[in-house]
Structures are given as structure tokens and as C-alpha cells.
Amino acid sequence: MSHKLTSNSLNNRPLKDETKLLDTLFSTVVKFSPKLLIAILILPVLGGLLGVLLPAFGWLPALDRTQFGLQGFQQLVQTPGIAQMIGLSFFSSIVSGLLAFVITLLLLANYFDSPWLARIQRLLGPILVIPHAAAAIAIAFLITPSGMIARLLSPWLTGWQSPTDWLLPHDPYGISIILGLTLKELPFLLLMTLGAIAQPELNIKLQAQYRVALSLGYYPITAFFKAVLPNIYPLMRLPMLAILAYASASVEMPLILGPNTPPTLAVAIMNWFHDVDLSLRIKASSGAILQLFITLSVLFTWWLLEKLTQAISSKSLSNGQRTYGDLFWSKIINIFTLLLIGFIALALIGMVFWSFAGYWQFPLALPEQWVIMHWQSALLQVQTPILNSLSIGLVATSIALILTLLTLEFEKQNGAQLSRFSSVIIYLPLMIPSIAFLFGLVWLQEAVHSKATFINVALAHLLFVLPYVFLSLATSYRLLDSRYAQVAASLGASPIKIFLQLSLPQLLMPIMMASALGLAISFSQYLPTLLVGGGRLNTVTTEAVSLANGASRRTSAVYALIQMLLPAIAFSLIWLISMRKKRQKAQVKLNNKTASYITKVNR
Amino acid sequence: MSSVFENNSLQIKNLTIMRQQTPLLSLNETIKGGDVLTIMGPSGSGKSTLLNWLTGMLPKEFQADGQLYLNDANITKVASYQRNIGLLFQDALLFSHLSVAGNIAFAMPKGDSKTRAIKISQALSDVGLAGLENRQPESLSGGQQARVALLRVLLSQPKAILLDEPFSKLDSQLRQETRQLVFEQIRQHQLPVIMVTHDESDAIAANGKVLHLKTPQQDI
Ligand SMILES: Nc1ncnc2c1ncn2[C@@H]1O[C@H](COP(=O)(O)OP(=O)(O)OP(=O)(O)O)[C@@H](O)[C@H]1O
Ligand SMILES: [Mg+2]
Numbered sequence: 133m134s135h136k137l138t139s140n141s142l143n144n145r146p147l148k149d150e151t152k153l154l155d156t157l158f159s160t161v162v163k164f165s166p167k168l169l170i171a172i173l174i175l176p177v178l179g180g181l182l183g184v185l186l187p188a189f190g191w192l193p194a195l196d197r198t199q200f201g202l203q204g205f206q207q208l209v210q211t212p213g214i215a216q217m218i219g220l221s222f223f224s225s226i227v228s229g230l231l232a233f234v235i236t237l238l239l240l241a242n243y244f245d246s247p248w249l250a251r252i253q254r255l256l257g258p259i260l261v262i263p264h265a266a267a268a269i270a271i272a273f274l275i276t277p278s279g280m281i282a283r284l285l286s287p288w289l290t291g292w293q294s295p296t297d298w299l300l301p302h303d304p305y306g307i308s309i310i311l312g313l314t315l316k317e318l319p320f321l322l323l324m325t326l327g328a329i330a331q332p333e334l335n336i337k338l339q340a341q342y343r344v345a346l347s348l349g350y351y352p353i354t355a356f357f358k359a360v361l362p363n364i365y366p367l368m369r370l371p372m373l374a375i376l377a378y379a380s381a382s383v384e385m386p387l388i389l390g391p392n393t394p395p396t397l398a399v400a401i402m403n404w405f406h407d408v409d410l411s412l413r414i415k416a417s418s419g420a421i422l423q424l425f426i427t428l429s430v431l432f433t434w435w436l437l438e439k440l441t442q443a444i445s446s447k448s449l450s451n452g453q454r455t456y457g458d459l460f461w462s463k464i465i466n467i468f469t470l471l472l473i474g475f476i477a478l479a480l481i482g483m484v485f486w487s488f489a490g491y492w493q494f495p496l497a498l499p500e501q502w503v504i505m506h507w508q509s510a511l512l513q514v515q516t517p518i519l520n521s522l523s524i525g526l527v528a529t530s531i532a533l534i535l536t537l538l539t540l541e542f543e544k545q546n547g548a549q550l551s552r553f554s555s556v557i558i559y560l561p562l563m564i565p566s567i568a569f570l571f572g573l574v575w576l577q578e579a580v581h582s583k584a585t586f587i588n589v590a591l592a593h594l595l596f597v598l599p600y601v602f603l604s605l606a607t608s609y610r611l612l613d614s615r616y617a618q619v620a621a622s623l624g625a626s627p628i629k630i631f632l633q634l635s636l637p638q639l640l641m642p643i644m645m646a647s648a649l650g651l652a653i654s655f656s657q658y659l660p661t662l663l664v665g666g667g668r669l670n671t672v673t674t675e676a677v678s679l680a681n682g683a684s685r686r687t688s689a690v691y692a693l694i695q696m697l698l699p700a701i702a703f704s705l706i707w708l709i710s711m712r713k714k715r716q717k718a719q720v721k722l723n724n725k726t727a728s729y730i731t732k733v734n735r
Numbered sequence: 736m737s738s739v740f741e742n743n744s745l746q747i748k749n750l751t752i753m754r755q756q757t758p759l760l761s762l763n764e765t766i767k768g769g770d771v772l773t774i775m776g777p778s779g780s781g782k783s784t785l786l787n788w789l790t791g792m793l794p795k796e797f798q799a800d801g802q803l804y805l806n807d808a809n810i811t812k813v814a815s816y817q818r819n820i821g822l823l824f825q826d827a828l829l830f831s832h833l834s835v836a837g838n839i840a841f842a843m844p845k846g847d848s849k850t851r852a853i854k855i856s857q858a859l860s861d862v863g864l865a866g867l868e869n870r871q872p873e874s875l876s877g878g879q880q881a882r883v884a885l886l887r888v889l890l891s892q893p894k895a896i897l898l899d900e901p902f903s904k905l906d907s908q909l910r911q912e913t914r915q916l917v918f919e920q921i922r923q924h925q926l927p928v929i930m931v932t933h934d935e936s937d938a939i940a941a942n943g944k945v946l947h948l949k950t951p952q953q954d955i
Pocket of ligand 1 (some may be wrong): 739754777780781
């Protein structure tokens with residue numbers, strides 16, 4: 133509003149009709165984009181939930197079932213092993229969440245004031261964009277009886293000359309699932325926490341209070357737990373809940389690492405939905421509702437644990453005890469950190485070895501023969517999946533970017549952030565188990581006879597890409613100095629001109645980062661691609677998952693590596709561009725310095 | 736509160752702090768228990784850096800050469816959490832997750848919780864804050880927070896105290912009162928004190944040696 137006033141009062145020349153039209157169009161688009169963004173997120177999720185809720189209670193016109201009833205739930209209860217499925221889902225998510233949380237705290241506590249924290253952050257950061265499926269495959273290869281761990285320990289320690297049958301992976305207790313989930317959740321939680329405490333004001337306060345605790349005689353780890361953690365836990369809660377919600381209903385990890393008889397509930401639901409026996413769809417829908425309750429009870433359990441810990445520990449916070457064996461724990465954490473990094477490195481190296489391995493007898497740690505055959509044959513077959521991955525990713529990410537930028541522009545023009553309601557909605561697809569609404573979504577799409585597979589899949593990806601793109605761009609956009617825009621407006625620039633020629637160029641790097649993140653998220657989607665695409669649209673990720681449990685380990689390794697390479701390429705491009713920009717800036721600075729030096733000398 | 740250490744002292748021997756090979760400051764001082772050494776100097780002259788060295792928290796951008804003795808024990812290489820040197824900053828830096836009593840209890844040595852509670856109440860009423868045990872730190876005024884921070888340092892039984900512009904956020908009336916209280920308490924405990932300040936009146940009130948740091952030469 134104020135832009136227009138100033139521009140008109142300063143420049144009395146009449147605006148051309150064309151630009152006027154463009155301006156009105158732009159302001160209309162900007163005005164509607166927040167609503168569109170919310171609608172795109174909320175309609176499929178709610179519609180999908182409805183599309184699960186109705187069949188869950190027996191209403192499925194496609195099968196001529198139009199009577200409400202509880203048969204679905206009855207069948208569900210009578211399923212053999214249902215209690216085990218529930219237990220597996222519940223405990224694997226709680227335990228993995230708890231482990232990721234505890235490890236994050238130990239790393240923070242031990243390295244809070246040390247340069248190692250930043251180093252660990254840089255080491256673990258890339259794992260964030262490794263798709264769950266690829267990570268699961270890497271871990272499966274590591275812990276399997278003929279995997280790298282067994283090879284390194286044999287025969288000198290174990291005495292094994294051939295792979296011995298041990299529990300992992302696919303163990304009935306879900307230990308492998310827990311291992312996979314923990315390793316994948318840990319970097320997420322750590323990076324989210326570090327991002328949150330990097331806010332300048334908070335960071336200064338935390339550092340100062342930590343030092344106060346040290347000066348009062350508190351040993352470093354105890355100082356962290358007693359003086360720092362209570363202040364940062366509130367910032368960890370939301371990412372923590374997101375992790376738990378995801379873990380309780382994830383499909384890729386249990387599919388690749390979990391047991392089959394019975395599997396986790398989410399995997400079972402997926403199998404029922406895919407059964408040729410269509411009547412199982414009713415049971416599957418009831419299962420999806422049950423899944424929602426399990427996820428809720430996992431979140432509730434976390435809340436209970438939080439309250440319990442608070443109640444137990446509140447007294448000891450100020451009991452004056454300065455150390456709880458800090459020096460011992462510090463050593464343990466150092467060793468653990470080394471093991472952790474070694475474990476991850478070994479998993480990745482093992483996968484590279486497998487992808488190039490020819491003949492590779494058991495206890496040997498290195499392949500006896502190196503071949504590129506697996507890559508060659510995979511590359512021949514993977515072209516279509518790669519093209520599909522790329523095109524779906526590009527479409528979903530572009531839509532997400534445009535919507536996000538317009539919505540943030542709306543915020544800026546109106547000088548207000550999104551309402552609380554809208555901010556919660558943005559998290560919705562991350563918090564509601566996708567298995568609980570994606571089937572409903574498919575059913576809805578079938579109901580309206582939408583046959584455009586590609587668009588359907590891209591829109592389903594958008595649900596998961598949009599939240600991340602929004603979250604990653606929002607901070608930078610909101611920090612953008614509005615004085616530039618005010619100056620430009622006072623010089624007569626229209627809002628669209630300011631948006632295109634001022635705001636966007638200033639945000640180039642954050643936009644690139646958000647795009648790479650969006651692409652990485654889209655590349656890693658398994659369930660939406662599989663379900664919404666109805667198996668007709670194969671991406672690298674769906675191929676990798678379907679190969680993980682059957683095909684040769686070597687082919688599977690190649691696919692998992694390709695899965696990791698796609699986001700890695702996206703991020704490397706961004707990195708290269710940012711380095712170039714930095715060098716240009718340094719060049720400009722140098723030139724300025726030289727210039728000022730020359731002027732000085734000349735004077 | 737009559738714990739008197741006759742031979743309390745803080746001794747800085749031949750200290751030189753450097754940043755990127757350029758010396759920032761050099762110092763050679765002994766502060767006896769109950770004495771206050773006031774350090775003044777322009778911004779950037781290295782006052783906070785000196786305090787950081789004294790607490791064992793010198794950022795790695797600096798190199799230091801010299802020895803630090805506390806009550807005749809060489810603590811140059813001792814970790815910050817084992818130095819027994821208390822800190823008081825311009826911000827009270829109270830823990831917002833603990834009550835007023837909790838903040839003080841945090842600093843006290845371990846012990847019977849009843850005895851601790853009695854000591855806390857006693858200390859609070861000594862500085863005119865009787866009955867505020869269960870308040871949240873944020874709900875206190877700036878002057879009250881400063882006094883709680885002082886109690887927190889004193890009840891941790893430090894062997895020396897460092898003050899970094901401790902009164903600069905208080906208005907002049909409050910400043911005088913708080914200052915008086917701090918010096919009174921510190922003298923009672925016979926602790927050696929180093930105070931950094933920009934304010935002449937602080938230096939006068941401290942009634943001790945005043946050291947002026949110079950701005951280090953800048954490389955242009
Ligand atoms: N972590 C650090 N790394 C590198 N240089 C630093 C660091 N901390 C401070 N400096 C520099 O060291 C010099 C001394 O800083 P210091 O904070 O000790 O000054 P000061 O005397 O306390 O100033 P003020 O009165 O403004 O508090 C300054 O030039 C400052 O920029
Ligand atoms: Mg300072």
C-alpha cells in the first residue's frame with residue numbers, strides 16, 4: 133500500500149496500462165498464494181484421511197459395500213501377530229527416538245565448547261539428505277552375516293570361515309530397524325538443535341550461562357545438563373515429535389531391515405492394501421486408523437517421559453553436585469563418537485565395495501576382483517527411473533518454491549507472519565503418518581477418475597517437499613532488510629519489480645539451498661511414489677527398495693549409491709555456485725582495497 | 736560468615752597475552768584478600784580477554800604466556816571448573832529454569848537440603864531480598880537480579896572474584912547501593928578481587944589500585 137502511494141506521489145508520470153495490469157495481477161496472485169498453499173497441504177491430507185476413515189468403517193462402494201460396520205476392525209484384531217506388529221511399531225519408534233535424543237545430548241554435552249561440535253556437524257550433515265531407503269540398504273549390508281562388520285572381525289576374533297547365521301538384519305525384535313532409524317534421526321535432531329541454538333541472542337546467553345556454571349565448579353558435561361539443556365529442550369521438542377511420528381509409521385526402514393513374520397504395522401497395512409484380494413482394503417483402512425492411534429500414543433508416551441524426567445530431575449538440578457563421573461563419561465563419549473563415525477563410514481565404504489565387487493569370498497575385507505559390470509548394467513536400466521525422479525522432483529520443487537516465495541512476499545507486504553493455524557498446517561504432512569492418508573488419497577483420485585499419474589505423483593511429493601522448502605526459506609526471507617524495498621519503492625519501482633529484481637536476487641543462495649533440499653526430499657519419497665503412482669511410475673528410490681530384498685547385493689548397492697548421488701549432485705552444484713560467488717565478492721573486495729591503497733598513495 | 740583466610744591472594748606473574756603475534760597486554764600484579772584491583776581502559780584494550788585468561792577460558796585466537804597463582808598454588812593450567820574463581824558480569828545471567836533459591840542452591844556445595852535452604856533464606860534477607868526464594872528470576876528487578884547473582888557467586892565459596900562491568904546496567908542510585916553491598920560482602924569474605932569498569936566512580940568506590948590498559952597498536 134505504502135509503496136504505491138510513495139511511487140505515485142514522487143512520479144507524476146502516468147503508468148502504462150500494461151504495467152498496471154501486471155501489477156494488479158501480481159498483487160492478486162500474492163494475495164491468494166497463502167490460501168492456495170494451505171489448501172494444497174490441507175485438502176489432500178484431510179481428504180486422504182476421510183478416504184481411509186470411510187472404508188475403515190466398512191463403506192467402500194467400489195466393492196459394493198455401503199453399510200457401516202466394524203468388520204474391518206474385527207478382522208484386524210483377528211490377524212495373527214497383530215499384537216507383535218503393534219509392539220514392533222511402538223517400541224522401535226520410541227527406542228530409536230530415545231537413542232537419537234540421548235546420543236544428541238551426549239554429543240552436545242561433550243563437545244559444547246569445542247571445535248569438534250562443528251566438525252561432527254559437518255560429518256553428519258550429509259547423512260540428512262541420504263534417502264531412508266539407501267541408508268537402510270547400507271546398514272543392512274553392514275550388519276548382515278556376510279557384511280563388513282563380520283568380515284573385519286573374522287576369522288581372527290570370531291573364528292568364522294563362512295557367514296554364520298546371526299540375528300541381524302530382519303531380527304524379530306526390531307533391533308535392526310532401531311539401528312537404522314537412530315542413525316538416520318540423529319543427524320536430523322542434532323542439526324535442528326544446533327540450528328536453533330545458533331540464533332545469536334540465545335547463543336550468547338547459553339554460552340555465558342555455561343561459563344557461569346563452569347566457574348561455579350561444574351564439570352563440563354554436568355554443566356551442560358544442568359545449566360544449558362533445560363533452556364534448549366523446548367527447541368528440540370518439535371523436531372523430536374516429528375522424528376517419533378515418522379518412525380512410528382515409516383515403511384522403507386522396516387521393509388529393508390525389519391522382520392517379515394510379522395512385520396511392523398505400517399508395512400503390514402501396505403501389504404494388505406496391495407493384496408489382490410480387494411476385500412483386504414477394509415482391513416487395511418482400519419489398520420491405518422489404528423496406525424494413527426499408535427503414532428498418537430508414541431507422541432503421548434514421549435510427553436509422559438518428558439514430564440516424568442522433569443519431575444525426577446528437578447530437585448537434582450540445584451542439589452549442588454558438580455560431577456557425575458564426567459571425566460569417565462567424556463572418555464566413553466569420545467570412544468562412542470569414533471565408533472559412530474566409523475560405523476557410518478564403514479557402511480558407506482562397504483556399499484561402494486559391493487557395487488564394484490566381482491569375486492569376494494567371505495572373511496576377506498576387500499573384494500578379490502573389481503568390476504564395473506554392475507554399474508554398467510544398472511546404468512542401462514536406471515535411465516527411466518532417473519528421468520522420472522528428476523522430473524517429479526523438479527515439478528514438485530518448482531511449485532513448492534513459487535508458492536513459498538509468493539506466500540513469504542505476502543507476509544512481507546502485509547507486515548505480518550502467517551497465523552499460528554497456518555504454521556501448524558505447514559507441519560501437517562510431517563506429523564501425520566503418510567500411510568494413514570496416502571491410501572485415502574489414492575482412493576479419492578480413483579473416485580474422481582484422475583488418470584494423470586505423473587501429476588498425481590508430483591502433487592503427492594509436493595505435500596512433503598513444501599514444508600521443507602518453506603521452513604528453509606522462511607528465515608532468510610523474513611530477515612531480508614525491508615529498507616532496500618522501501619528505497620526502491622520510493623524511487624518508483626512497482627511491487628513486482630521489487631520482488632523480481634530485488635528480493636529474488638538477494639535471496640539467490642537461500643533459494644538454491646531450498647531447491648536442493650526440495651529435490652532431495654522428493655528423490656527420497658517411496659510411499660507416495662509407489663501408492664499414488666500405482667506402481668506405474670518407477671523412480672530410483674522405488675527401484676532401490678524393490679531390489680533391496682531380492683536382487684543381487686551388488687545391483688542393490690549400485691542403486692542405493694545412485695540414490696545417494698542424486699541429492700549429492702544437487703548440493704554440490706549449489707556449493708560450487710556459492711564458492712564462485714564468494715570468490716567474486718573477495719575479488720571485488722580486493723579491487724576495492726587496491727583502489728583505496730592507490731588513492732592513498734597518490735595522495 | 737566469618738570465614739577469614741588471612742593469606743588469600745591472587746598473583747599474576749609476567750603475563751603477556753598476544754593476538755596474532757601482536758601483544759595485547761602485559762601484566763604483573765598481586766592482589767591480596769579483601770583488596771580490589773580495578774582495571775580500566777578503552778574498548779578493545781583487552782579487559783575481558785584478561786578475565787577470560789584468569790578463568791581459563793581464553794579463546795584459541797589468543798596466546799598467553801605467564802603464570803597464575805591462587806593462594807600460592809599455581810593454577811595456570813588448571814581447568815576452569817576447578818579454579819574456584821567466581822565471576823560476576825554486567826548481566827546477572829541467572830538460570831531461567833530455576834527459581835531464585837534454585838539459582839543460589841546451584842552454586843552452593845552439596846549438602847543437607849534443609850541446611851542449604853536455611854542458608855539461602857539467611858543470605859537473601861542479608862541483602863534485603865527476604866522471602867523471594869520461590870520467585871522466577873525474570874520477575875525480579877534489575878537490581879534484585881544483580882543481588883541474587885552476587886549471592887550465587889559468594890555462596891559458591893570462591894577463592895577469588897572477577898567482576899566485568901558488574902554495575903553498568905544499573906541506574907546511579909541502584910549502582911551505588913549494589914556496589915556498596917558487593918564490596919562489603921567481598922571484604923567480609925577477604926577475597927581478592929579484579930574489577931573491570933569504565934566508570935571512575937566504581938574505581939573510587941573500590942578504593943584500591945587502578946590499572947589503565949592502553950589501546951594496543953593496530954596494524955593498518
Ligand atoms: N574470540 C576472539 N577472537 C579474536 N579476537 C577477539 C576475540 N574476543 C575479543 N577479541 C579482540 O580482542 C581485543 C580485546 O577484546 P576485549 O573483549 O578483551 O576488549 P575489552 O577491553 O573487554 O573491551 P570492552 O570495553 O568493549 O568490553 C579486541 O580487539 C577484540 O576485537
Ligand atoms: Mg569487555
